[in-house]
Amino acid sequence: MIMSDKERWQENYRALRERQNPFVTVSSVPVAPLYTPEHSAGTDYERDLGYPGSYPYTRGIHANMYRGRLWTMRQFAGFGSAQESNERYKFLLSQGQTGLSVAFDMPTIMGYDSDHPRAYGEVGRVGVAIDSLQDMERLFQDIALDRVSTSMTINAPAAILWAMYIVAAEKKGIPSYKLTGTIQNDILKEYIAQKSWIFPPEPSLRLITDIFKYAKEHVPKWNTVSISGYHIREAGATALQELAFTLADGFAYVEAGIKAGLDVDDFVPRLSFFFNAHMDVFEEIAKYRAARRIWARHMKEKYGAKKSESLLLRFHTQTAGCSLTAQQPENNIVRTAYEALAAVLGGTQSLHTNSMDEVLALPTEKAVQIALRTQQILAYESGVANTIDPLAGSYFVESLTDQMERGAEDYFRRIEEMGGVLAAIGQNFFQQEIADAAFRYQREIEKHERIIVGVNEFTKEEKLGIDLLKIGPETEKAQVGRVQELKRIRDNARVRSALADLEGAAKGSDNLIPKIMTAVRAYATEGEIIGVLKTVFGEYREQAVY
Template sequence: MSDNFLRWKANYDAQRERKGPFFTVSSVPIDPLYAPGHTADIDYERDLGNPGEYPYTRGVRSNMYRGRLWTMRMFAGFATAKESNERYKFLLSQGQTGLSVAFDMPTIMGYDSDHPRAYGEVGRVGVAIDSLQDMETLFQDISLDRVSTSMTINAPASIIWSMYVVAAEKQGISANKLTGTIQNDILKEYIAQKSWIFPPDPSMRLITDIFKFSKDNVPKWNTISISGYHIREAGATALQELAFTLADGFAYVEAGIKAGLDVDDFAPRLSFFFNSHTDFFEEIAKYRAARRIWARHMKEKYGAKKEESLLLRFHTQTAGCSLTGPQPENNIVRTAYQAMAAVLGGAQSLHTNSMDEVLALPSEKAVQIALRTQQVLAYETGVVNTIDPLAGSYFVETFTNQMEEGAEEYFRKIDELGGVLGAIRENFFQQEIADAAYRYQQEIESKDRIIVGINDFVSEEKDKIDLLKIDPEVERSQVIRLTALKQSRDNIRVQTTLEDLKVAAQGSDNLIPKIMDAVRAYATEGEMIAVLKEVFGEYREQAVF
């Protein structure tokens, strides 16, 4: 540190500071001032590089948003496929540039809408998709070669993705023209979100089967969206989100290599999904560190040769866990700041949460405001006019380095536990997240952390806001349609394709072609999952008390 800075620090009167807290959302202490000495060890070429150049700290494209804005991809899905289709058409008419599908819990867990465990949940938190028939309805009059689609589905991702590809086939669209992303990230389900079906080994097989099939048949598709979003929503810190997500990513790379693929055959289609929380600079540093860590590991550890294999491309969603029920209009402001952090951090795709999402699925008015938030950001604020404008900031660069160092320390701990699967078995991730969530809640309850409208600036007035309500008739009508499908389809063909799928699961052949055959026969998701359960079994988490 310079003598000038040391003099300032010696004269700084901490007693005159206002009451803090002077720490991030993740409880990381923040110094009162950052200066050249904090970044003295940074080598521009080694640690930053130009945008679009290794190690991609400053962005994955040389021109970033001066060349192309991020994809505005609002997460949507509710009730029946027909109603969700209408919402998609509304969003596209309002200037949205990509679709993102939310599925209901029965679909996420692999149950058809007529299954007893689906009762009361059909169409509630997303759209109900039981068969190819529903997928065709979901995208009716939407040309799938002209829109990029993201689907948030994990354990049954191979089935839902196959339905999408076959739905495009029915539109006369070749699979090699499809663009989009399937989340397909089962490891974070074991870590945080808990919507698993099969044990880890067969789950990883399904993922690498998608890698292999997509390489030859759906080459423009992002075969996995390695998701830190749900890890963060479960209570993780920004550093934990960064480290655990990248550790999962490396595990998928190793699984692909073990399955016989060259790293450059599948790594270019790996993508990421991060949370954008409220602490502005912490989030920006997280994204910059993520790009640098990924590039270095892919090049130096996994021997990737293609530039595309080194690029960490990511979608961002503003933090659902930061939204509040009281004073829901405050959520518009929170979302705007979070969206700006994502853009200044270099996101390729962005979803902005609606103000009412903490209370219900978003209404049409609320989702329009959320989309307009992105459009104002893109066209009015000027933040897209230069590339990585915060580079060189003593604070941002110091924080970026701290993020990288902290993540590398977590990687060492995970390796000591036998890798990601070993750490999952030891409940390492789960305990780390639980501890972080507990600390955060304590800070709120003690008022060391202020949440506007929750523990300060509270209003006694009751909030009046129109909410989207799902009619109970939705479930009944979905079950009626499913029953009619099962009666009208060629059930001999269905049983033949299901038996073929079972035989393939018992062997080592790629399962995707067999799944697609069953999809074309209008076998349901639940029927295919039941067959795979017979072979693979079901996962049971080890309880830790």
């Protein structure tokens, strides 16, 4: 019997011993020992890959990708007071960072002023405290907002913080049409994963579509939603779940905009995405490539988008915080480098690299500089930016990309059968899927089926050898004093009038953004504006899952 080359290889392979650990991705998807043309036999180059900058954009959204312009290097920063964060921003810009990204503290994220009882002990701890326009002005003091792109990681109160940013620029003489940046503004993923909601879903979506309408007319260069898989992945989701749930949220925003009377091509070009970059390099690359293809096909075939800009899935990436370890924290530098490599090989437009100490505290200046240098070395020394989509045609990568797309489409069908994203949230579908995946992953670590270096293998007893950033109680005391003094000296009659107008608009159907901006200009605080909206919209309560 004459053996084929394939049969000969199979016989040789079976005669050899394999390592004992399971051969699976980070998401526990089995990986074959070898991939051949058979694994991507159904792939049609023109239909499924195409060329960079051409439909279906699998290979990238720009024809020249990084040969024309490198990705934006954007480090997440913000801690303590607005003044302290302003100093960190200036440091990062001086070190070659090309975009700013604002981290807010928990009271700001949850809509409480720093002097609220629920803010006690949390002011400035995990981000910067922003209570009013006064703080936003301090945060960007001496920074030219028409020359830098700013991303703000804020969701439930996004409309208020965005209004503060626009008015802060206005007071510098910068018109809103010159501003570029992103507000995360992705409330659906809050109900699914991150849990920092305030209002119920329906009024939250109203605020988002009001932002769509206002931005179209006044802030046309701004990304109005950063549809975020990052936090879904950090909650324990697999790569496929991150992909599918994120795009499902994106489709829900598209449908909300259409329902609000907007043409799909009027607002979809300003939707952006935010993905996680985890440790399995090939799985992550396939995820990004599949995401572009799925989005383009759905926008064109389901939602009837005509503009090419509506078909482009533009995304920011952040390396996986959940992959960082408190043990041997210097190892996190290596983890972050590999994750950044996956993001770049996958065609990201913007990248944040985590600092080695972020599992323990907000990053120190030294740690964040190393994280930024990681991106710069990748960009200027590694050679990966020299060619476009270099892994295209890899039997493994193309097979994984197709597998991701099929799995995502299956999830879309299941979500549609439940009645859509909001109905699936109400049925705790997403939450249960993520919880099951997180439990499985943790069990694999505990059973030593998955090795985490320094955690369950290659361990050693050692004292922490790095300095950490500490936020002292004096930061909170000073911020509380500032917001209380502001409330004392401002024109409170003007504030009350603006808040009354906002309440009236919330009870009706007017666009709320101009009313919010009027309140911001009067130096109404975030907490006061949220308080008014709560009286009309109420607050969300999640149904517990047991």
